[in-house]
Amino acid sequence: MDHYTLPSWIYLAALTVFIGGATKKLLASHLSAAPALVAWLGATVLVDRLWALCLPAMLLLLVVLACCLYSTSRTGPPPATLTPHGKAVFITGCDTGFGNATAKHLDSMGFEVFATVLDLTGDGARELRRTCSPRLTLLQVDITQPQQVQQALLDTKAKLGPRGLWGLVNNAGVCVNFGEIELSFMSNYRGCMEVNFFGTLNVTKSFLPLLRRARGRIVVISSPAGDQPFPCLSAYGASKAALNLFTNTLRHELEPWGVRVSTVLPSSYKTGQSSNHVYWEQQHKQLLQNLSPALLEEYGEDYMTETKDLFQSFASQANPDLSPVIEAIVQALLAPRPQVSYYAGPGVGLMYFIHTYFPFSISNRFLQNLFMKKKLMPLALRKQSGFELNLSLHNNNNNNNEEEEKLK
Ligand SMILES: *[C@@H]1O[C@H](CO)[C@@H](O)[C@H](O)[C@H]1NC(C)=O
Numbered sequence: 001m002d003h004y005t006l007p008s009w010i011y012l013a014a015l016t017v018f019i020g021g022a023t024k025k026l027l028a029s030h031l032s033a034a035p036a037l038v039a040w041l042g043a044t045v046l047v048d049r050l051w052a053l054c055l056p057a058m059l060l061l062l063v064v065l066a067c068c069l070y071s072t073s074r075t076g077p078p079p080a081t082l083t084p085h086g087k088a089v090f091i092t093g094c095d096t097g098f099g100n101a102t103a104k105h106l107d108s109m110g111f112e113v114f115a116t117v118l119d120l121t122g123d124g125a126r127e128l129r130r131t132c133s134p135r136l137t138l139l140q141v142d143i144t145q146p147q148q149v150q151q152a153l154l155d156t157k158a159k160l161g162p163r164g165l166w167g168l169v170n171n172a173g174v175c176v177n178f179g180e181i182e183l184s185f186m187s188n189y190r191g192c193m194e195v196n197f198f199g200t201l202n203v204t205k206s207f208l209p210l211l212r213r214a215r216g217r218i219v220v221i222s223s224p225a226g227d228q229p230f231p232c233l234s235a236y237g238a239s240k241a242a243l244n245l246f247t248n249t250l251r252h253e254l255e256p257w258g259v260r261v262s263t264v265l266p267s268s269y270k271t272g273q274s275s276n277h278v279y280w281e282q283q284h285k286q287l288l289q290n291l292s293p294a295l296l297e298e299y300g301e302d303y304m305t306e307t308k309d310l311f312q313s314f315a316s317q318a319n320p321d322l323s324p325v326i327e328a329i330v331q332a333l334l335a336p337r338p339q340v341s342y343y344a345g346p347g348v349g350l351m352y353f354i355h356t357y358f359p360f361s362i363s364n365r366f367l368q369n370l371f372m373k374k375k376l377m378p379l380a381l382r383k384q385s386g387f388e389l390n391l392s393l394h395n396n397n398n399n400n401n402e403e404e405e406k407l408k
């Protein structure tokens with residue numbers, strides 16, 4: 001026992017805190033545990049090497065490993081999913097994108113679908129009417145209009161009779177602009193909040209009595225932008241952050257009622273207006289027209305055009321295959337024990353992993369490299385650095401003291 005000196009006790013304490021912290025993070029995260037575990041074990045081994053006191057560390061590692069193995073082995077194979085037959089699902093925002101595709105898919109699976117659209121005569125509504133079974137009901141709802149939400153509730157109740165509603169898929173959402181906070185209007189923030197947060201809140205509150213009756217499911221389509229600070233997406237991200245907090249709180253509160261709540265976090269997909277060139281040009285024109293002359297001068301029109309082109313190219317490169325998101329929604333509706341979060345699409349899991357486990361400086365740089373592949377700086381900064389460059393060239397090439405005095 002005499003080799004248990006003071007340093008080794010300090011070391012043991014530090015290691016315990018380290019592993020305890022790691023375990024806590026692991027348990028709190030909804031990521032798949034495997035990559036996180038590997039990373040933390042790697043880090044633990046590294047710490048272990050540094051301290052060069054092998055025995056107690058290895059013992060701790062073994063204990064942690066045994067606990068993890070035990071907990072994964074206890075999970076076992078996933079139980080069979082529930083049947084869609086006789087289950088009614090209400091889904092918002094079915095004009096285009098995830099909503100349109102999900103409504104169609106859920107109908108083909110045998111669900112009784114209530115699909116809301118902004119425009120009953122639009123392409124999306126016509127497509128659903130043409131291709132879906134007579135079980136599907138189309139409803140015109142702008143979720144920012146409480147009377148329309150109320151009317152949809154009455155129509156749904158009339159069709160359901162005494163039955164409850166199994167699922168609510170809160171899909172409707174908007175992203176009204178891309179741009180720096182200073183270059184975004186208050187109306188951009190209110191526009192996003194109005195639909196993504198207040199609209200969803202009103203729909204959810206309205207349908208909760210029906211959902212509680214069925215001990216059903218709520219599925220919220222959110223975005224990684226609500227958890228991570230994506231550059232140039234603050235209006236959208238802030239509204240999704242509000243939505244995420246609301247959703248997570250709701251999950252706790254509905255637990256006693258047997259209503260399960262899941263969030264779907266999609267990566268970048270081709271939905272809504274993202275591939276509509278006219279829409280992008282209009283947005284850009286509107287920005288240039290409404291921005292104060294001072295800001296326009298300091299940032300420069302070319303800088304803003306580059307931002308627009310950048311995000312437009314992101315949108316055109318986005319994934320056209322929406323099936324991972326649709327699959328996640330189906331899982332959330334039919335899994336006996338639905339997950340809290342579904343990371344839908346390539347790269348989302350990795351993004352959350354970096355955000356959750358990496359030092360701030362690295363995760364920050366990661367997001368900047370991902371989003372800000374810009375060549376231009378704001379105009380005022382370009383002028384400033386041009387001036388500094390001139391100044392230093394001037395000073396290096398010219399030993400005339402008088403000139404330097406003048407510059408000071
Ligand atoms: C709706 O989804 C179907 C596929 O499920 C697709 O073919 C169609 O283009 C979509 N319509 C709109 C308006 O997004």
Ligand SMILES: *[C@@H]1O[C@H](CO)[C@@H](O)[C@H](O)[C@H]1NC(C)=O
Pocket residue numbers: 146202205206
């Ligand atoms: C929806 O919003 C309207 C207007 O704010 C409100 O009158 C109504 O009570 C809300 N619905 C629910 C269920 O809270």
